[in-house]
Amino acid sequence: MLKTKISIIGGVGHVGLPLAFSLASKKFDVTSIDVDKKKIEKIKKKVLPFKEKGLKELIKKQDKMSIRFTENYNFIKKSKIVFITLGTPIDEYFNPNFAIFFDNFEKIIPFLRNGQTIILRSTVYPGTTRKIEKILKKKKLKIGLAFCPERISQGNGVKELVNLPQIISASDNKTYNLCAKIFRNLTPNIIKTNFEEAEVTKLFCNTWRYLKFAIANQFYTICKDKNLNFEVIRNAMMYKYDRAKDFPKSGFAAGPCLLKDTMQLSAYSRQLFTFGHSAMLVNETLPEFLINDLKKNKKIYNVKVGILGMAFKANNDDIRDSLAFKLKKKLEYEGCKVYCSDIYLKDRNFVSTKKILNTCKIIFIGCPHDQYKKIKFKKNIKVVDCWGFI
Numbered sequence: 403m404l405k406t407k408i409s410i411i412g413g414v415g416h417v418g419l420p421l422a423f424s425l426a427s428k429k430f431d432v433t434s435i436d437v438d439k440k441k442i443e444k445i446k447k448k449v450l451p452f453k454e455k456g457l458k459e460l461i462k463k464q465d466k467m468s469i470r471f472t473e474n475y476n477f478i479k480k481s482k483i484v485f486i487t488l489g490t491p492i493d494e495y496f497n498p499n500f501a502i503f504f505d506n507f508e509k510i511i512p513f514l515r516n517g518q519t520i521i522l523r524s525t526v527y528p529g530t531t532r533k534i535e536k537i538l539k540k541k542k543l544k545i546g547l548a549f550c551p552e553r554i555s556q557g558n559g560v561k562e563l564v565n566l567p568q569i570i571s572a573s574d575n576k577t578y579n580l581c582a583k584i585f586r587n588l589t590p591n592i593i594k595t596n597f598e599e600a601e602v603t604k605l606f607c608n609t610w611r612y613l614k615f616a617i618a619n620q621f622y623t624i625c626k627d628k629n630l631n632f633e634v635i636r637n638a639m640m641y642k643y644d645r646a647k648d649f650p651k652s653g654f655a656a657g658p659c660l661l662k663d664t665m666q667l668s669a670y671s672r673q674l675f676t677f678g679h680s681a682m683l684v685n686e687t688l689p690e691f692l693i694n695d696l697k698k699n700k701k702i703y704n705v706k707v708g709i710l711g712m713a714f715k716a717n718n719d720d721i722r723d724s725l726a727f728k729l730k731k732k733l734e735y736e737g738c739k740v741y742c743s744d745i746y747l748k749d750r751n752f753v754s755t756k757k758i759l760n761t762c763k764i765i766f767i768g769c770p771h772d773q774y775k776k777i778k779f780k781k782n783i784k785v786v787d788c789w790g791f792i
């Protein structure tokens with residue numbers, strides 16, 4: 403017998419889709435609602451809309467599950483549970499963009515009815531859930547509200563949904579128990595907090611990661627300035643030394659979450675979060691550092707330069723906020739003729755790996771996809787690799 407009817411708003415996004423299939427595979431009746439027609443059509447044809455481990459197998463099995471993909475908000479009315487996995491961006495000044503989330507929420511309101519439960523799963527600015535609670539109250543909607551943050555790492559959602567503990571904050575005990583019952587189908591580990599604690603926990607998690615990457619990147623730049631090998635030092639630090647075992651590698655710290663959430667935390671702390679700003683300065687200026695370092699020994703004006711890998715993360719096809727594009731822009735500003743390539747991305751402006759290897763005397767590793775490890779670079783090619791990859 404099928405379990406509860408669930409709809410997921412933003413249901414074909416990077417958070418929504420793995421959640422939809424994970425719940426459907428546990429026999430929930432799931433409707434993924436999204437404005438992205440193209441992605442919906444792809445999924446219906448059993449084509450992966452983005453790289454995600456374990457999702458290909460689930461998409462193929464969709465006919466055996468009670469799952470559907472639609473743009474139609476009317477399905478919300480029929481659902482007992484409404485997940486919201488919409489994006490929560492920051493603006494061009496690094497401030498949280500509240501309007502997008504609340505405007506989207508307003509569109510959902512006409513389809514809500516008493517007795518439903520809303521589970522917010524987007525990463526939100528602290529206080530957002532309380533604001534949503536007030537909006538529901540004002541509309542006289544008797545709806546249980548929960549904020550249950552998603553903490554998956556992009557591309558690993560299907561696996562991590564069943565491995566990570568789930569934080570649940572809810573408006574009342576009944577809603578908490580219902581959420582716990584649903585999530586226990588995915589993970590046995592549940593943590594109970596209030597709204598604000600859950601919201602801040604999520605921001606702390608991402609900000610902590612972003613700061614760790616920034617430290618690694620700053621150490622990397624120190625090593626470059628002093629002509630030292632960062633990788634050798636990193637290995638020496640970490641070898642059989644548990645206190646340094648989570649010290650990250652250097653490389654572009656980018657993507658749709660880490661910088662955004664660090665800046666949300668900064669806005670929340672009334673811009674007193676100076677560590678966050680320092681981390682942003684280190685991570686965001688790494689492309690410029692690499693170019694300046696290169697220019698110490700090489701003329702780059704009018705030179706053909708290649709970038710291998712444009713995604714923000716290895717073995718992934720997501721380009722959101724990828725620093726490889728910032729690198730491209732800066733190189734062009736320096737007068738280079740830039741060729742971009744990525745084995746996982748189709749873009750008419752990109753060229754093949756082969757073309758880059760045959761054309762460019764300087765090649766940057768923009769994203770360390772495993773496949774690039776096999777490349778044997780010619781001796782006369784200068785490879786710029788901030789990842790310790792080659």
Ligand SMILES: NC(=O)c1ccc[n+]([C@@H]2O[C@H](COP(=O)([O-])OP(=O)(O)OC[C@H]3O[C@@H](n4cnc5c(N)ncnc54)[C@H](O)[C@@H]3O)[C@@H](O)[C@H]2O)c1
Nearest residue numbers: 412414415416417436437438488489490506524525552556
């Ligand atoms: N990507 C990750 O790994 C990750 C991990 C944890 C948390 N988060 C958080 O989860 C949230 C979603 O991130 P994401 O990466 O899944 O974003 P995404 O852009 O991949 O997905 C959002 C989806 O919402 C859809 N959408 C936009 N407006 C809509 C509307 N009005 N109605 C219906 N659908 C609409 C988009 O078409 C898209 O498919 C963000 O707050 C993010 O910070 C992301």
